[in-house]
Amino acid sequence: MFCLQCGSPVREGEKFCAKCGAPQNMAGTPVQPGYGYPPQQSYVQPEPEQTYIQPQPYDQQAAPQYPPAAPNDQGAYGYAPVEPTYTPQASMYQPPDSPYPGYPEYAPTEPPKKKGASKLLKFGVPIAAVVAVAVVAVILIFASSSPMATASKALTGMISEASERLDNTPLKALGMIFETLADGKLTVSFDYEDTWYDEEYSGNVRIFANKESQDYAIEADLSIQGMPIDAALYINKDRLAIGSRLVDNNYYGFKYSTFRDDVRGFGRVVGLDDETMDELSDVVDTLNKMMNAEADDAETLAPYMNLMTEFSKSIEMFSENAEVESGGANVKCKKIWFVVTDEQVVKLLNDFYDILEDDDNIREQYNSMFDSSMFDGMSTGMSYRDMLKTLRDAITSIERDFSGEFTYSLFVGNRDRLLRFEMEADAKISRDKVQVRMIFDFGTSAQDKWTCSITASSGGDRETIKLVWDYKERSGSIENSLIISPPDAEPITLKSVWSPDNGRYTLSYLSSYESYWDDEIIELSGEITGIFTWDDKNFRLTINNPIPEDEDAILTIEIKGEPNAQIKEIDYIGIDQWGLNLLERLQEVIYELS
Numbered sequence: 027m028f029c030l031q032c033g034s035p036v037r038e039g040e041k042f043c044a045k046c047g048a049p050q051n052m053a054g055t056p057v058q059p060g061y062g063y064p065p066q067q068s069y070v071q072p073e074p075e076q077t078y079i080q081p082q083p084y085d086q087q088a089a090p091q092y093p094p095a096a097p098n099d100q101g102a103y104g105y106a107p108v109e110p111t112y113t114p115q116a117s118m119y120q121p122p123d124s125p126y127p128g129y130p131e132y133a134p135t136e137p138p139k140k141k142g143a144s145k146l147l148k149f150g151v152p153i154a155a156v157v158a159v160a161v162v163a164v165i166l167i168f169a170s171s172s173p174m175a176t177a178s179k180a181l182t183g184m185i186s187e188a189s190e191r192l193d194n195t196p197l198k199a200l201g202m203i204f205e206t207l208a209d210g211k212l213t214v215s216f217d218y219e220d221t222w223y224d225e226e227y228s229g230n231v232r233i234f235a236n237k238e239s240q241d242y243a244i245e246a247d248l249s250i251q252g253m254p255i256d257a258a259l260y261i262n263k264d265r266l267a268i269g270s271r272l273v274d275n276n277y278y279g280f281k282y283s284t285f286r287d288d289v290r291g292f293g294r295v296v297g298l299d300d301e302t303m304d305e306l307s308d309v310v311d312t313l314n315k316m317m318n319a320e321a322d323d324a325e326t327l328a329p330y331m332n333l334m335t336e337f338s339k340s341i342e343m344f345s346e347n348a349e350v351e352s353g354g355a356n357v358k359c360k361k362i363w364f365v366v367t368d369e370q371v372v373k374l375l376n377d378f379y380d381i382l383e384d385d386d387n388i389r390e391q392y393n394s395m396f397d398s399s400m401f402d403g404m405s406t407g408m409s410y411r412d413m414l415k416t417l418r419d420a421i422t423s424i425e426r427d428f429s430g431e432f433t434y435s436l437f438v439g440n441r442d443r444l445l446r447f448e449m450e451a452d453a454k455i456s457r458d459k460v461q462v463r464m465i466f467d468f469g470t471s472a473q474d475k476w477t478c479s480i481t482a483s484s485g486g487d488r489e490t491i492k493l494v495w496d497y498k499e500r501s502g503s504i505e506n507s508l509i510i511s512p513p514d515a516e517p518i519t520l521k522s523v524w525s526p527d528n529g530r531y532t533l534s535y536l537s538s539y540e541s542y543w544d545d546e547i548i549e550l551s552g553e554i555t556g557i558f559t560w561d562d563k564n565f566r567l568t569i570n571n572p573i574p575e576d577e578d579a580i581l582t583i584e585i586k587g588e589p590n591a592q593i594k595e596i597d598y599i600g601i602d603q604w605g606l607n608l609l610e611r612l613q614e615v616i617y618e619l620s
Contacts (some may be wrong), residue, residue: 053215121251173345177362177436180444187472191497194504195522196531196558199567199585200537209237213586222578226251234591240317241593260596267598273611276600282314288602326388329381329542337374341366350437352445353469359445363435368428368453371397375421383414427456444468460484472495489513502527516547529559529566565587 029036031048031419042049093159099220135168186230192619194197206212212233219226229248236242241262248255257270260277280288286307293303341364348361408416430453451462462482469475488500492511498504507521516538524531540546556568569583 037381054299159519173343173511174364176345176360176442177437177444179442180436180438183442185443187468190472191495191506194524194526194558195506196524196533196567197522198560199220202560202565202587203585206589207233207235209235209591210587210589211235211591213584216582216585218579218581220579234593236591236593243593260593261317265598266313267596269596270599277596278601278604279598280310282310284318285601288600292604326385329377329383329385330616333374333381337370337377340370348437350446352437352439352467353471353474354455355437355470357445357470359437359439359471361437363433364430366434372421372425375424379414379421382417382589412473429454430460439470445470458484473499524558529557531556531558 029043034045234243271276435448447466449464478493494509519536
């Protein structure tokens with residue numbers, strides 16, 4: 027067979043021409059002789075002219091010219107080839123050197139974009155933002171020059187303003203939860219009911235932490251479809267014990283210092299081999315080191331703090347009087363700026379590596395954590411030496427593939443308030459030139475909108491992310507809204523409304539996306555309500571129905587925090603006395619639950 031469009035040879039049964047991609051109507055295949063017909067003579071296609079014809083889009087092509095019929099109208103044996111029908115097809119982009127020869131339905135519908143630069147920007151924008159903020163924070167914290175002291179004060183004030191805004195949202199509870207987990211009592215209660223599936227779950231979990239005595243405990247009471255389950259864990263510097271009403275209210279535990287010897291008796295009773303018992307002992311030794319670590323943080327961090335101070339001193343600062351647009355108005359201010367080069371960053375990383383390489387304290391803590399079988403399957407299993415090698419390879423890659431400089435500018439207004447922060451980066455990553463510009467506008471007062479835009483460009487690609495944080499104090503309520511405008515996507519709006527008088531709050535989100543099938547804009551929205559109250563010592567956060575898309579399910583969560591956790595003293599059965607009785611009881615419990 028030959029292509030009906032360009033005349034090139036086409037294999038029997040092929041649907042498309044491998045040269046021009048034109049569809050081959052199977053009706054054009056000569057009719058095969060039936061029973062009783064003599065063998066069909068092969069029809070020879072005339073050689074096409076050697077004139078090159080530029081392929082046209084299918085919807086602009088003329089009907090193909092079919093080869094002349096064989097001698098006499100009825101063919102050599104009384105029948106004529108069936109003339110194929112031609113159906114014009116919609117135009118489709120296919121570059122001359124298409125990777126889809128003969129299969130235009132898989133070809134892209136528009137010219138492909140440069141993937142490398144676009145991917146570089148999508149990952150580079152957030153990474154550049156994090157690195158930029160980290161570098162400027164290091165310099166502002168550790169520098170001692172007069173201009174930098176002013177900038178540092180302005181940055182500290184801006185962080186305080188941001189904290190005050192967040193304190194008037196339920197997000198403040200996150201910080202209070204972590205504080206309570208370090209020293210205090212945290213109670214989490216929940217009730218879940220699904221009327222459609224007739225399911226009901228509830229629970230109360232209490233977490234105790236006494237930082238001074240290093241005593242910790244977790245007590246849980248759960249109800250699963252009406253079946254009560256409880257468990258308790260008590261851990262301190264000397265021992266670990268677990269208990270439950272399911273095992274006759276007994277507590278079973280062990281002391282770290284004698285575990286390696288005590289586990290031998292239990293292991294022989296239940297049939298553990300020596301290797302397994304050694305691995306269990308290693309896990310307990312690691313736990314013992316973690317619970318009894320008394321490292322001097324100030325002494326451990328001193329080399330790293332000195333490194334940051336020396337790095338800050340290497341940065342040359344400049345300042346001048348200026349005028350900047352902030353909050354929609356031109357404001358007179360003091361401009362403070364400095365430049366960080368790739369050589370300075372690489373030197374900082376190399377100095378950091380040298381300290382890590384000689385830090386025996388960090389090495390010991392790292393190895394005790396990650397070389398233990400306790401973390402098998404949870405960590406990379408990477409030794410300290412391997413970790414250093416990975417870090418060295420990363421630094422070498424940065425030194426080889428990255429070059430450029432970062433320019434930071436801070437605009438400070440009256441009372442040392444930060445009005446605007448800018449960062450401009452002109453860099454080369456491998457063979458790609460990248461320009462990044464980040465602008466934070468904090469307005470002229472704490473009530474103004476804060477805006478941030480991050481723009482990165484490389485070659486012909488350009489990506490921009492915009493954020494707007496609006497803060498309003500209304501009568502009886504405080505409103506925070508954050509609008510995120512990612513590149514090539516619809517904006518996302520997050521909103522919090524909180525009343526200090528009664529603690530009631532509403533968290534909502536609003537977004538949309540374009541349907542793949544019919545280009546329709548589909549809106550996504552939802553909200554969570556609850557109560558958040560707090561004072562200097564206690565807090566209470568309730569979350570009502572955080573599953574808005576499930577009308578049949580109702581979930582209520584309450585989190586309470588309070589100081590001064592009181593952890594009760596317990597008596598426990600040592601592992602050397604566990605024997606088979608505990609295992610038999612556990613088997614009974616598992617059977618009852620199943």
